[in-house]
Amino acid sequence: MRRxxxxxxxxxxxxxxxxxxxxxxxxxxxxxxxxxLPFLSQALARGHFVTIYVRGVLKLPASVISHPYLRVFTGELHEAEKIELAIRTAKPDVVYVMLASETKPHTAVSTGTHNTLLALRKLKAVAAVDPRPTPFISIAAWGLGPTGAYMTNFFARMFVSVATVLFWSKPLADFEKQLAEVGDAKDKGLIRPTLILPALLNDGRKTNTYWSGEASIMKEAMGVTNFVSRASMADLCLKLGERVASGEEVPQWVGITNS
Ligand SMILES: NC(=O)c1ccc[n+]([C@@H]2O[C@H](COP(=O)([O-])OP(=O)(O)OC[C@H]3O[C@@H](n4cnc5c(N)ncnc54)[C@H](OP(=O)(O)O)[C@@H]3O)[C@@H](O)[C@H]2O)c1
Known part of the structure; x- marks a missing residue:
């Protein structure tokens, strides 16, 4: 198949x-x-300017922190005015959310998304950023949004039910909260969202052999125990950001898996 x-x-x-x-x-x-981290390294290596908002810089390698195209803002995710200042300075072509809500208080994804959308709304109202819908790329998980209906296999449904009860109930609830707000922001013309939906992630190398595409097309290839590396997912996020910023249509729901 071709793109x-x-x-x-x-x-x-x-x-x-x-x-x-x-x-x-x-x-x-x-x-x-x-x-x-791999997304940041790949984006800087491709010649893009990246503005990051982090609570600390200790995890960033020296080669990244000293990069001339990197701009760093620090603060907590609930500090809305600091996020607004970072976005005002960045004037972003694409906004990326690569947070996780897997540790307490299990609200990072929805809080970071909420304050980013709040900032975009305020900054567009005063023409401090491009008033057109901002491309917004975020990582969620296969099974969310329309893809829950694609899990018809009995084993897949059992696997997800058990894993949700044991590990994922709080992060999944936070994703649901994020996705509701993202849908509303899309309807109001604030953003053009793309949600990346992997099944399971590992720390393997970036490959040129992963498969990705609009979720309904990917459903036969996706399994709940399929893996893809985080570095490959970062590569996909970068390519989709470049495409959507150049005016290309990019789907709202995108599956990714290793070949
Ligand atoms: N694990 C899987 O198999 C799997 C499968 C499908 C989808 N996903 C999803 O994929 C996404 C990316 O996963 P990942 O493994 O790359 O994530 P990760 O390594 O756990 O990174 C999480 C990021 O979120 C930040 N963060 C978390 N809690 C925060 C808080 N309270 N305040 C501020 N920042 C906070 C962390 O900042 P600090 O460095 O400051 O902590 C870090 O930058 C996640 O949303 C995850 O749920 C994972």
């Missing part, structure tokens, strides 16, 4: 060219995470 101009079909990753000719401005939450 069409209007939407992604399931397609194997293609190698990236080295450096882009036109640099973009990205705003990133979750830069210190296991997906955020």
């Amino acid at each position: 069409s101009n209007s939407s992604l079909s399931a397609t194997a990753a293609e190698p990236s060219a080295d450096v882009v000719t036109s640099s973009l401005s990205f705003f990133l939450l979750g830069a210190t995470g296991r997906t955020g």
Whole structure:
């Protein structure tokens, strides 16, 4: 299958060219995470400007922290005015949320998203950022949004039910809260959202052999125990950001899995 101009079909990753000719401005939450870090390195290496908002810089490698295209703001996710200042400074072409709500208080994803959307709303009202809907790319999980209905297999449903009860109930509840607010912001013309939906993640290398595409097309290829590496997912996030910023249509729900 090949990629069409209007939407992604399931397609194997293609190698990236080295450096882009036109640099973009990205705003990133979750830069210190296991997906955020490879994304940050890849985006800087491609020649993009990245503004990050983190609660501490200790997890950032020296080569990243000293990069001339990196701008760092520090603060907590509930500090809405600090997030607003970071976004005002970045004037982002694409906003990325790579947070996780897997540790207490299990609210990072929804809090970071809420205050980012609040800032975008305020800044667009005074033309401090581009008033058109901002591309917004965030990582969720396969089974959320429309993809819950794609899990018809008995084993898959049992696996997810047990794992939800044992480990995932709080992070999943926080994703649901985020997705409700993202849907509302899309309807109001604030953002153009793309939710990346992996099944399971590992820390393997970035490959050029993962498969990704619009979720309904990916449903046959996706299984609840499928893995993809965080570095490959970062690669997909970067490519989708470049495509949507260049005016290409990108689907709202995107599945990804290793080949
Ligand atoms: N694990 C899986 O198999 C799996 C499967 C599907 C989807 N996902 C989802 O994929 C996403 C990315 O996962 P990942 O493994 O890359 O995440 P990760 O390594 O756990 O990174 C989490 C990021 O969120 C930040 N964060 C967490 N709690 C915070 C808080 N209270 N305040 C401020 N920042 C906070 C962390 O900042 P600090 O560095 O400051 O802590 C870090 O930057 C997550 O949403 C996860 O739920 C995971």
